[in-house]
Amino acid sequence: MALILALETSTSCGSVALLQDDKLIGYQYYNIDKSHSSLLHPMIDQLMKNCQFKLSELDAVAISEGPGSYTGLRIGTSAAKGLCFSLDIPLISINTLEAMAHQVKSMGNTFDLYCPMIDARRMEVYTLLLDTTSTIRLPTEPMILDESSFEKELEANKIAFFGDGAFKFKDIVDSSNAVFIDKVTPSAAEIAFLATRKYQEALFENVVSFEPFYLKEFRIIPSKKNYAGGNKK
DSSP: OOEEEEEEOSSSOEEEEEEETTEEEEEEEEOSSSOHHHHHHHHHHHHHHHTTOOGGGOSEEEEEEESSOHHHHHHHHHHHHHHHHHHTOOEEEEEHHHHHHHHHHTTTOOOSEEEEEEEOSTTEEEEEEEETTOOEEEEEEEEEOOTTTTHHHHHHOOEEEESTTHHHHHTTOOOTTEEEEOSOOOOHHHHHHHHHHHHHTTOOBOTTTOOOOOSSOOOOOOOGGGSTTOOOO
């Protein structure tokens, strides 16, 4: 079986994981107010050292493809591409939301549908909906939440909502079929587990052309100083 390094940088939390023979042999996590760029590479080095492996022994690198933070995804992708190029090994990408759903399903609680949510500011979230067989019922999309969100689905299904965007929906939804699970964050461990399946089927990304799944275009808000009439001489 393959030795796979997984990287997760889609939100402010970050993690790295090492999987061998479909078993998690190392995992490190951080959630501090620093850029992924200053922590990711040291954590990779420490993880490999702790597990007594060299980078040259890796068979593949897996990355959380998004959706999520533009900056975080860019940093994680750059690190993964660098490793794949230098080691001449394949790159595997996993949808962040699907990995979160896999995490909740592995807890043993069974629901009709699973709905991960990543906060996208204000009342907007990145979300998808999948069932117990991991079949996508609603594709990954940005959604502005209101009282009618998932109204039809909640009529006949018990749905698990989780992720850092789910608390927004908890405040407005009125349905006994809505169940909210706390403390579910994107995890490199789940990325690694799902990547194993793709590795076995040789479902690899083109290392040169791969781009993260940003979902929405990154916008730079101009400074008020640059507004018309703002620069006086």
